[in-house]
Amino acid sequence: MANILVYALHYDGAINKNSIGAVSEAARLAAEIGGEAHAIVVGDVPDDLAASLGAYGAAKVLRAAGPEGLAQPVVDAMATAIDAGGYGYALFGGGLLGFEVGAGLAARLGAGVAMEVTAVRAEGGKLVAERPILGDSAISEISFRSPVGIVIARLNAFEIKETGGSAPVEDLVVQYSDFSTKASMVQRGEQRGADVDIEGADILVAGGRGLGAAEGFELCNNLASAFGGTAAVAATRAVVDAGWFPYAGQIGQTGKTVAPKLYLAAGISGAIQHKVGMQNAENIVAINKDANAPIFEFSDLGIVGDLNKILPKLTEAVKAKKGG
Ligand SMILES: Cc1cc2nc3c(=O)[nH]c(=O)nc-3n(C[C@H](O)[C@H](O)[C@H](O)COP(=O)(O)OP(=O)(O)OC[C@H]3O[C@@H](n4cnc5c(N)ncnc54)[C@H](O)[C@@H]3O)c2cc1C
Numbered sequence: 001m002a003n004i005l006v007y008a009l010h011y012d013g014a015i016n017k018n019s020i021g022a023v024s025e026a027a028r029l030a031a032e033i034g035g036e037a038h039a040i041v042v043g044d045v046p047d048d049l050a051a052s053l054g055a056y057g058a059a060k061v062l063r064a065a066g067p068e069g070l071a072q073p074v075v076d077a078m079a080t081a082i083d084a085g086g087y088g089y090a091l092f093g094g095g096l097l098g099f100e101v102g103a104g105l106a107a108r109l110g111a112g113v114a115m116e117v118t119a120v121r122a123e124g125g126k127l128v129a130e131r132p133i134l135g136d137s138a139i140s141e142i143s144f145r146s147p148v149g150i151v152i153a154r155l156n157a158f159e160i161k162e163t164g165g166s167a168p169v170e171d172l173v174v175q176y177s178d179f180s181t182k183a184s185m186v187q188r189g190e191q192r193g194a195d196v197d198i199e200g201a202d203i204l205v206a207g208g209r210g211l212g213a214a215e216g217f218e219l220c221n222n223l224a225s226a227f228g229g230t231a232a233v234a235a236t237r238a239v240v241d242a243g244w245f246p247y248a249g250q251i252g253q254t255g256k257t258v259a260p261k262l263y264l265a266a267g268i269s270g271a272i273q274h275k276v277g278m279q280n281a282e283n284i285v286a287i288n289k290d291a292n293a294p295i296f297e298f299s300d301l302g303i304v305g306d307l308n309k310i311l312p313k314l315t316e317a318v319k320a321k322k323g324g
Contacts, residue, residue: 002088002125003035005081007074007101008053008061009093010045011188020056021158022093025120027057028161032122035088036060040172042077043068047169054167056160062172069188071100072180079108080174082148089127090148091120094155102152113150114142118157127151155247156254198249203231203262206251206278207239210267210288210307214244219311220266226318234258236274252277266307270295287311 026037036059092098106113235245263281
C-alpha cells in the first residue's frame with residue numbers, strides 16, 4: 001500500500017493554505033493509487049486544528065511535539081513516520097520551508113525528489129510528477145524508482161477541495177537529532193510587503209524581469225508614489241522567484257487576480273500565467289523593449305523602449321501633471 005504523507009505547516013493557529021491544497025491533492029491521488037493521504041503537523045497543534053485536515057481528505061493526522069517552522073525537526077519527524085513503513089510518497093505544497101524540508105528528507109532517505117512540480121497524476125498505481133523546464137516552455141515527467149518518492153510543488157499549484165469530516169489525530173514520538181535542535185525560532189512575521197493592498201489598488205505599476213535587478217523596483221515605486229492615492233507596486237512570478245519582490249505582490253495564476261483602472265506593466269513579457277491575473281484591468285499600458293513581446297497583444301497602449309529611460313520620464317510627467 002502506498003500512502004502519501006503531506007507536511008502541513010501551521011502558523012498563528014491556522015494551517016497554511018498551500019499545505020491544505022497539498023492535502024487535497026494527496027487525497028485525490030491516494031484514492032487513485034489505492035492508498036491514504038496522511039498529514040503530519042509538528043509543534044503545538046490543538047486536537048481540533050489537527051483533526052480539521054480531515055475535511056480536506058486526510059485519513060489520519062500525525063502530530064509530533066517539537067519545534068515548528070524550522071526544517072530539520074520536520075525532516076526528523078517525517079523520516080520517523082516514513083521509516084515506520086506504509087508510505088510511498090511525501091508531498092509538499094512548496095514554499096521555502098517545503099523546499100528545505102523536502103530536500104532534507106530526500107537526502108535523509110536517499111529518495112528521489114521532483115521539485116517545482118505543477119501537476120501530479122496517477123499512472124499504473126504510481127505517481128508521475130510534471131515539472132516545467134526550459135523557462136516553462138516544456139514539461140518534463142518524473143517517476144520514481146526509489147521506495148519513497150518526494151514531490152515538492154510550486155507554491156499554490158494545488159487546489160483546495162473541502163470534502164468535510166475530521167481526521168483521527170495520532171501522536172508521533174520523534175527522537176530529534178542533536179543537530180536538528182541546535183537552531184531555534186526567534187521570531188516569525190509576515191513577509192515584507194504583505195500589507196500592500198494590491199487587490200484594492202486603482203493603479204498598479206507592475207515590474208518584471210526586464211527591471212534587471214531588485215533595485216529596479218525603485219523605478220516602479222517612484223512612479224506609484226507619483227500617482228499617489230491607492231497606487232501600488234506589483235510583480236511577475238519570475239521576479240518573486242528571484243527574490244526581487246515579495247510574493248504578496250505577485251500577479252497571475254499562482255498569485256493574485258486584480259482588476260485596477262490602470263495596469264502599467266514594465267519589463268513584463270506577458271506570459272499566459274501572468275495575463276490571467278491582470279487581463280481584467282480597465283486599461284493596460286505596457287513598456288517593453290521588444291516590439292514582439294506578447295504583452296502588446298492585449299495592451300491598450302504599448303511603449304516600445306527601455307524602461308530605464310521611460311519610467312523616470314513618466315514619473316516626472318505624472319508629478320508635473322499633479323503639481324499643475
Ligand atoms: C504553473 C505556472 C504558474 C505560473 N504562475 C505565474 C504567475 O502567477 N504569475 C506570473 O507572472 N508568472 C507565472 N508563471 C511564470 C510565467 O510563465 C513567466 O515565466 C513569467 O510571467 C515571466 O515573467 P517576466 O515577464 O517578468 O519575465 P520574462 O518573461 O523574462 O520577460 C521579461 C521582459 O522584459 C523585457 N525587457 C528586458 N529588458 C528591458 C528593458 N530594459 N526595458 C523594457 N523591457 C525590457 C523583455 O523584452 C521581456 O519581454 C507561471 C508559470 C507556470 C508554469
